[in-house]
Amino acid sequence: MSRRNYPSAFMHPFSHIPTLEEEGPVIVDRGEGVYIYDDRGRKYLEGNSGLWNVVLGFDNKKLIETAQRAYAKLPAYHAFFGRVGQAALDLSERVVKLAPMEANRVFYANSGSEANDTVVKLLWFLAEQEGKPHRRLLLSRKNAYHGMTVITASLTGKDYVKSASGLPVKEVRHLTCPHHWREALPKESETDFSQRLALELEQTIRNTGPDYIAGFFAEPVMGAGGVIPPPEGYFQAIQPVLKKYGIPLIADEVICGFGRTGEFWGSQTYGMKPDIVVASKVITAGFFPMGAIILSPEMTERIDKASAKYEELPTGFTTGAHPVGCAIAMAALDEIEGGAFANVKARSPEFQKQLRAMADHPMVGEARGVGLMGALEMVADKKTKAPFAGNLDVSERVSRQALKNGLICRPLGASIVLAPPFIITDAQISELFGILRKTLDEVYRDIAKKAA
Structure with a gap:
């Protein structure tokens, strides 16, 4: 039944x-484990953990019980003027110990966007106070997000x-997307491709001038770009x-952080040594909006020194370090460290096996992923990697048909993206890919029929 005339101010x-x-x-309408239900009672396997975040079901x-207790004790407060809830102190101590590099300070925002935005502000703040306003x-x-x-x-x-x-x-420069399958030269190996991108980076720095560059932002795996390891x-x-050239590396772990790649951080999966880490999404398992900036001791020392002129750090958010959000984050980390992360490691081989098996489908040009995240890139021609014509909206068609079949997957450009909750079972992984293969077959037949 269509909701075409559904009235909404939203x-x-x-x-x-x-x-x-x-x-x-x-x-x-409601959720249960890895499934959600709509207001008509239809059940869907949530293949994207909401928006990568609802990893604990x-x-x-x-x-839920942690949130109820926290709301009853201290339902709201801020972290300005030297005041802070105990949960924020406890969470910060825990996060710096879990960080993928040596860390000693955490700053809280309300989302990954706000956290990344704050990192830029901090980098520019340092440039101004260190006498390099041009940096x-x-x-x-x-293709980054x-x-x-x-x-x-x-x-x-x-x-x-x-x-x-x-x-x-004008302050932003974009370098080549590190997608070997799509961007590599003919017969160029992955390591040669990586070396070429490193050369591009160095040429960009030298042509621009290293004293003008404040930082390099990188996701360990490009998530919203289509799960590109x-x-x-x-x-x-x-x-x-x-x-x-003394340029800080900022690891955007909004999607990868706290277990998604099969290691606790994407930085650990790929050997990154960041100066700053940005986290969000999984830190509260989607039960509260939160973003966190994790700082190395060197960055902390520079920020503290720069703040001395103002006798304070001149930035913050009303609901950053919210007492309820921090309590939920502590409980989420308990759940992740207490078993959910182990389940990611145990389930990832089966997930990746079934993901790669989808590469034999005539519509799939590349099946790629790591841990409990993956993508299928849709192509009209496997040999040439030519995408389908834009007017066909193939990935959107797949997503819509999957929804009718009881699976939520996400269309991203020419790709279909999957990132199921950390608590998924092998049986549910098989259910997910069974629905997805059925869906691809149906869409492929429909496209072929219309082309005939």
């Missing part, structure tokens, strides 16, 4: 307008950002270049 973010106009929204009793340029990669504030949307290397909002701002040796090739 403005949908990042939603396919033709689909909304034709079918209306899916009104989510949609009805986790421990998180404002920021390096990112094409770092958020949707003005500056983080600028760091985001998606074509729609420029065409939709006239971004990026780095090529072999990538971070090992670029990090010496950054170190040579």
Whole structure:
């Protein structure tokens, strides 16, 4: 039954307008484990953990009870003027011990976008206070995703950002997307591709001038770019270049952090040694909005010194370090360290095995992923890697058909992306890929029929 005439004052973010106009929204009513149910009682396997974040299930009793107790004790407060809730202190001590590098300080925001935005502000703050106000340029990669504030949307290397909002701002430079399958030269190995990108980075730095560059932002795995793991040796090739020129490496772990890649951090999976880590999403398992900036001792010392002029750190958010959010984060980390992360490690081989098996489908050009995340890139021609014509909306078609079959998966450009909850079982993984293969077969037949 269509909801085409469904009345709503709600403005949908990042939603396919033709689909909304034709079918209306899916009104989510409740959740249970890895499944959600709509207001008509239909059940869906949530193959994307909501937006990468609801990793402990949609009805986790421990998180719900923790939130109830925290709201009863201290339902709201701020962290300005030297005041802070105990939960924020406890969480910070825990996070710096868990960090993928030596760390000693955490700053809280309300989302990954806000956290990345704050990192930029801190880098510019340091440049001003250290007598280098010209050090404002920021390096990112094409197809990256770092958020949707003005500056983080600028760091985001998606074509729609420029065409939709006239971004990026002048301070941002985008380097080649590290997608070997799509960007490598003929017969270029992954390591050779990585070396070429490191050379591109160094040439960019030298041509621009290292004293003008404030930082390099990188996701360990490019999540919203379509789950693109780095090529072999990538971070090992670029990090010496950054170190040579004294440019901080900011690891955007918003999606990868706290277990998604099969290690606790994507930085650990790929040998990154960041100066700053940005985390969000999984830190509260989606039960509360939170972003966290984790700082190395060197960055902390520089920020403390720069703040002396003002007798304070001149930035913050009203609900950053919210007492309820911090309590939920502590409970989420208990659950992750207490068994959910072990389940990721145990289930990842089966997930990746079934993901790679989808590469034999005539519509799939590449099956890629790591840990409990993966993507299938849709192509019209496997040999030439030619995508389907844009007017076919193939990935959107797959997503819509999967929804009808009881699976939520995400269309991202030419790709279908999967990132199921950490608590998924092998049986549910088989259910997920069984529905997805059935869906691809149905869409493929429909496209072939219309082309005949």
